[in-house]
Amino acid sequence: MRTAGFNTKFLKTLLFLILFRVAAYPQNVPLTNGFAHNDYWHKRPLFDALENGYRYIEADIFLVDGQLVVAHVFPFFKGSRTLEKLYLQPLFEKVNNKSEPYVSKASPVTLLVDIKTGANSTYDALRPLLEKYKSMLSGYEHGRFVQRAVTIVLSGHKPYRTVKQEDDRMVFIDEDLRHMDRDSLGTEVYPMSSCNYNALMKWDGTGECPAAERQKLCAYIRRAHSFGKKVRLWASPENRTVWAELLRCGVDLINTDQLVDLRNFLTTTFASTKKIN
Numbered sequence: 001m002r003t004a005g006f007n008t009k010f011l012k013t014l015l016f017l018i019l020f021r022v023a024a025y026p027q028n029v030p031l032t033n034g035f036a037h038n039d040y041w042h043k044r045p046l047f048d049a050l051e052n053g054y055r056y057i058e059a060d061i062f063l064v065d066g067q068l069v070v071a072h073v074f075p076f077f078k079g080s081r082t083l084e085k086l087y088l089q090p091l092f093e094k095v096n097n098k099s100e101p102y103v104s105k106a107s108p109v110t111l112l113v114d115i116k117t118g119a120n121s122t123y124d125a126l127r128p129l130l131e132k133y134k135s136m137l138s139g140y141e142h143g144r145f146v147q148r149a150v151t152i153v154l155s156g157h158k159p160y161r162t163v164k165q166e167d168d169r170m171v172f173i174d175e176d177l178r179h180m181d182r183d184s185l186g187t188e189v190y191p192m193s194s195c196n197y198n199a200l201m202k203w204d205g206t207g208e209c210p211a212a213e214r215q216k217l218c219a220y221i222r223r224a225h226s227f228g229k230k231v232r233l234w235a236s237p238e239n240r241t242v243w244a245e246l247l248r249c250g251v252d253l254i255n256t257d258q259l260v261d262l263r264n265f266l267t268t269t270f271a272s273t274k275k276i277n
Helices: 002-024 048-053 081-098 119-131 161-167 177-182 212-225 240-251 259-267
Strands: 034-036 056-064 067-070 109-115 137-143 144-146 150-156 171-176 192-196 230-234 253-256
Touching: 034 259, 048 067, 056 081, 056 119, 067 081, 067 119, 081 109, 081 119, 109 119, 109 144, 119 161, 119 171, 161 171, 171 177, 177 192, 177 212, 212 240, 240 253, 253 259
Parallel strands: 034 056, 034 253, 056 109, 109 150, 150 171, 171 192, 192 230, 230 253
Antiparallel strands: 056 067, 137 144
8 A cells, every 4th residue: 555655646746747847838839930029128138038939039239349239229338238148158058058948959049130330340240259159050161051059140231242252151141021132142141031011011900901912922922932031020010910910921930029929829829820822
């Protein structure tokens, strides 16, 4: 009887631990369609996004006195919120410590770095910084893409010419969705294509999405997907009706400041939504 009692107690304890673990980490399920816009606005930059399942995360940077400072408007005081301290160091520690939520080659993160100061001068400062973390960064090496735990994609003021001329590099570029045909290069330079939502759509989620707007958006998405590029529309309305329509049309990454709301939508409501594009 003692053995039976011990087994019952052991099984109850084991079940409790399993249920506790599931309850503690439901948000860690990777969101393939989520994009954490201006992530540094959140209480815990990077960590809030990762713990809610986001694998695409954005940080704006300014070059200030040789430092790459994370901010939305020009930081007149350099401060301590640098790209390295908020993002590169913590990501490096996660990759090496193998702590949850995991960041690895099998569970990668894309960090979109939006350059707010001069393209070339900022990239000149960024390049040696990234060199310190090369072991975790995806790269274009000897004519091919090499996947690692973290991929850096540049947006904003983009050093197009410099990046395209580099044979070996640790960065890629976020292409303008509306101007894909201006450049014949593919995902080896442009893994993502994006533009302002309002440049293609005026619909705010009220009533039906106008057919002409839907057709226009779908055409751009099909074009991007034919090159293997992921699509994002920034400044899109933050409501579930618009999110659902964008996803139905084939938009890959939903831009949001509302991490929990979008996570809940993607893991519940959208699970039953069918794509039309």
